[in-house]
Amino acid sequence: MEELPQEAGEEVEQPEVQPGEQIEEPPEEEPEEKNIVLPGDLIGTSEEFTPKSGTFVDKGNIYAATTGVVKINTRERSISVMPVTNVPPHLQAGDIVVGQVTDVKDSVALVEIASIKGRGEREIVNAEQAAIHVSNVKDAYVKELSSEFSPFDIVKAKVIDMRNMRLSTVNKELGVMKAYCSNCRTVLKRDNSKLKCPNCGRIETRKISSDYGTGIV
Secondary structure, three states: OOOOOOOOOOEEEEEEOOOOOOOOOOOOOOOOEEEOOOOOOOEOOHHHHOEEHHHHHOOOEEEEEEEEEEEOOOOOEEEEEEEEOOOOOOOOOOOEEEEEEEEEEEOOOEEEEEEOOOOOOOOOOOOOOOOOOOHHOOOOOOHHHHOOOOOOOOOEEEEEEOOEEEOOOOOOOOEEOOOOOOOOOOOEEOOOOOEOOOOOOEEEEOOEEEOOOOOOO
């Protein structure tokens, strides 16, 4: 017998659900997981994704702002970096930290701290913007601070003053761990005591960490 078309306004009977029976729902889309990245690593572009937590954008490129696992949500077309631990650490004097240079002035380089060495990569509870004073850069006279640091540099430093949030890079292991060409934003490669851009050939100077380019914190 041919079924008659349903009239407008007529309710459709729903299948009866027995007590205790679970209704299957479409599975939630899980964010795609990738490898662990370090601060400053290129993870995508703003044309591909919307940047979320744990990232920063420069000239259309999306970079990791902290060490963690890249999460890509294909439904939202978003990308984020999830820290690899669950307990938020507290900053203390003597801690070795990793951060990003946000500005370089005449006498101080301003740094946004991202993580504490050996104490996880979660967002730091008591972190504020820190500063590296020109007198705490290295065991030598510093003529111009702009020759030692540049915005977007990833630095490793020691906390020496919690009240004023002062950092020091006076140690061979401390200093710039990753730097970008100020001309074309390519990651600079170490060339003895200087840094060279493999793309445009530009030579730049920094207060280089002995761990520059290794990814070792």
